[in-house]
Amino acid sequence: MSNPEFKRNLWLSFSTHRLAAMPALLALTFLAAALADPQDNVAERLYTASIALFIFIVWLWGARNANAAIVDELRDKTWDQQRMSALSPWTMTWGKLFGSTSFNWYGGAMCLVVVATAGFAAGKPDVLANVISLCAVGVTLHAALIALNLHTSQFESRVIQRGGMGWLVIILVFMFMPAFSLGDQKPVHWWGMEIGHALFWLDTALLFAACATFAAWRVVCNALQVRTRPWAWPAFACLLSAYLAGFAHEDASLWLIGLFVSVAMSYAALFTEPNTLLRWRKLRLLQQRGDRRSWLEHLPVWPTTLALSFAFALMVILTSSGTQSSYSAASILQPQYAQTVALMLLRDACILLFFSFAPNGKRAVGATMLYLLVLNMLLPFLAEVAGLETLRYFFLPFKDSFDSWSSVPVMAVHVAIALWLVRWRLRKVEAT
């Protein structure tokens, strides 16, 4: 299959020198690993070294190249040419995904050969599953970075335009991702099932590789003006909730996890999507015209997970009625607070819109974060220090000494004020 984007990346990534240098350097490294400690098992050492090299070459270096796949196009002003091409979104997606990282996969493939050979020689269990998992995690990282960079490409921040968000993700992944397991691991308990460690992580890696690739494709679709409807984002929230709920303690709830996931995803989308007045004006025009399809196509994704948050909050309350024991004190959130959390998200979205709709709304995200910090931390802290418990509860209505149900009307007042502010801003802007 001829893919011009893939081919272009091959032209840029490979040269005769690089083709020869990669296997030579890898061979020397493996030789050094084999000769390092003659007392130890050579196959064991090669297995460990090849996995470490794969992680460095494909996960880390490949992530850097995937991060640059979009950032470089934007920096070099070649992105318009790509958007004007006749390439389909899928051709563009896989051309970038595997083209920008082709040199890493070239080196990674050689490492995998050593992983498999040394793994079998050392009698390691689940060698094949580990090999596929390694590849799937690489694809997940690369696809997620392409999606993230395209998604945030409209931000005017230089740090973001230079791939800063991608680097943040790479650092976080390598900080928090547990080291790829080389030793024997216990089976994983998931939704009451006992699944072998390697098999479970293989399935997990494949699932998230598919999701990340799908996400990259969807973002490329939007960049190429191929409009999509916003169902994938809430669908992923549901999928992630179901996945995480599989690990949960028995007194926790799928709905509660769903609430947290959808709230977290709403905030992530809210602060990374363009929420300009122009976008909302367009939506209003489309609504007035009754053009439901275009309205959905232009809708940001955060309202979808916002709606999902309210649905999950409702389910938390409905499923908790009379069965308080299922949400014991160990539970991270009293069910009565579920609606309050969803309302808080709505309030924060309104605050962001209030700043975004300002004549100079470029710093809306920063301003919103600052005011949320003041509202959720500084003011409650000052009220508490001053001994004004009721005032503290008004700012942050989560406190055991108050009836938890009262938090809903308190947060509803916050929402009403935030909505009024948005309305006031709109009237002011329309009047000028």
Added chain:
Amino acid sequence: MIEISGLTFDYPGHRALDDVTLSVAGGSVTALVGPNGAGKTTLMRCIAGLETPLEGRIVVDGMDVVEQPREVHRIMGYLSDFFGLYQDLSVARCLEYAAAAQGLPDDDIPDAVARTAERLDLADKLHRLSGDLSRGQRQRVAIGQAIIHQPKVLLLDEPASGLDPEARASLAALFRQLQADGMTLLVSSHILAELDEYSTHMLALRDGRMLENRTLKSAHQTDEHRLLRLDLAQPDARLPEWLKAHAQVALKEATESHAEFDFRGDLHAQAALLKALVHEGYAVSSLAAHKENLQQSYLRSVAAHLEGKQ
């Protein structure tokens, strides 16, 4: 070829295009003129489907740009004001990539690359890295990428900026050649004299609104109707009145020593007019067709617009 109706585009705090309605004839070279911030680049990006307008409809060769952007891209080439090239690719590979990305069959690509390189005088530079080329050569590579799939419509945003006079002249020749091949060109530039060389139509924008959209060359230069300029070697106060009284003359401007007027009549009638002038004793130093250049045409549109505002 391009039909635009009610096009409105907003930037934060600023309306870039305000209810623009226009059409661009197939096979024409339309000069898109206007001051900085008039909305030229935004208009081009909307036509190219790179920006989504707030309102309005853009149809290119019968296809709605908002509804079918990918189909429109197949018949369109676009050179951005701030274009970029893949610095580490050779010119040949830049062109090959552009051809393949525009959907040309693999078998046709070598011919397309050779033809485009020939047309843009790049044949001897095919193996040089695009990053090593001069500004003018890079501009030609970028134009080559935009035309390699022989689009029906070519949008060029400030294509001659930064080029030396020689490169500009060859660019003008290329655009005339593309027009002769049946391509429709929409070219924006601040340098109106350069557009004057090849434009057939003028589209003037100001403050996001269309001032004028009209044919440039034919209106005053038919066999039966032309704009003439008369110059006298010796000033003569009778000249304005004498011309006003002439049946075939519609006076536009006249002094004692020169006049500009619309003349209705063929070349024989023009010769007769000259003969009459000499017979009347006017010291005619020249009587020739006077073509209103793009600069004058644009300034006249702006003046009319400003008058209308007052």
